[in-house]
Amino acid sequence: MNMGLLFKLLPLVALGGSSVVARTTPTTLRQRATTTDVLATDLCGDVSAEFTIPGLFGTTIPLGHLDLCYCESQIPLLLTTDPLVISAVLLAGVATTKKELVDLLNSSKNHETCYYPDHAEPVCAKGAPCSFKCKDGFTPEPKEWPTDCVCKPPFKVCNGLCGHFKACPSGKPHRRESSIRKRSACGSGMTACGIYGRANGIGSAWECINTTTDLESCGGCAIPLDDSSPDGVDCTAIPGVVDVACRAGSCVVNRCIPGYEISTDGTFCLASHGILEQS
Incomplete structure (x- = not known):
């Protein structure tokens, strides 16, 4: 495959981040995690290594040098934004690329298990892999080596957001209760999911689906019941697919249309290759 052509065809999008990044030490947050409530964790590190994917007969295919600080939770974003990683996905598939990225992360010299407070989002920075930014209007505190995201006066917290509020309405518990009732109505091995063409919400149409074998909701709900519903894939919507199945919650392609090949x-x-060159 012509890698130069491939990069021209793919969008180059950088990892997003806040202009204010809290650089913290993993030790201080680890201490807080053992003395107060349990914090969210992630594995982060500076990766500087040759990025390869498995080839035929035990060989490896070199793709280039990966010089990047990232966290395990950011790998799904890298699969669609980093040009080197995208090329690996096109050649070897999502599962193989994920494994290679995790292996590189685990083998990096300064990888850390990072601990984050509520309302924090990992922002891996060179030399400070456990850095984070605060979201939802919260502010890093203390400024120099922050360990928390706080809502400073005169702001107040309302339904998980920090800001100016004249009143704080309910967080709509009725919808949550409705979702719980729907899930409890589905038998063992079945998942409550929404239905195509129907708006989500109280009283919206839904059905019980076996997401381990359902073609249109494979691995989760193609139409989520609510924010906590597992996301699924519509295997029939895979570009170029002719014959596909859902097995154990994953799409398995058996045949593609002419001009396409199975990953x-x-x-x-x-x-x-021919189609890419014609493009």
Whole structure:
């Protein structure tokens, strides 16, 4: 595959981040995690290594040098934004690329298990992999080596957001209760999901689905019941697919249309070399 052409075809999008990044030490947050409530964790590190993917007969295919600070939770974003990682996905598939990125992260010299307070989002920074930014209107505190995201006066917290509020309405518990009732109505091995063409909300249409085998909600709900519903994939919507199945919650491609070939991990159809060159 012509890698230069591939990069021209793919959008180059950088990892997003706040202009204010809290650089903290993993030790201080780890201490807080053992003395107060349990904090969210992530594995982060500076990766500087040759990025390769498995080839045929035990060989490896070099793609280039990966010089990046990232966290395990950011890998799904890298799969669609980093050009080097995207090329790996096109050649080897999502599952294989994820594994290679996790392996590189675990083998990086300064990787850390990072601990984050509520309302924090990981922002891996060179030399400070456990940095984070505060969201939802919260502010890093203390300024120099922050360990928390706080809502400073005169702001107040309302339904998880920090800001100016004249009143704080209910967080709509009725919808949550409705979702719980729907889930309890589904038998063992079944998941409550929404239905195509129907708006989500109280009283909206829903059905019980076996997401381990359902073609249109494979691995989760293609139409989520609410924010806590597991996300699924519509296997029939995979570009170029002709024959596909859902097995154990994953799409398994059996056949693609002419001009496409099955990816290495068998989860999608990849445009053949000839089509890419014609583009």
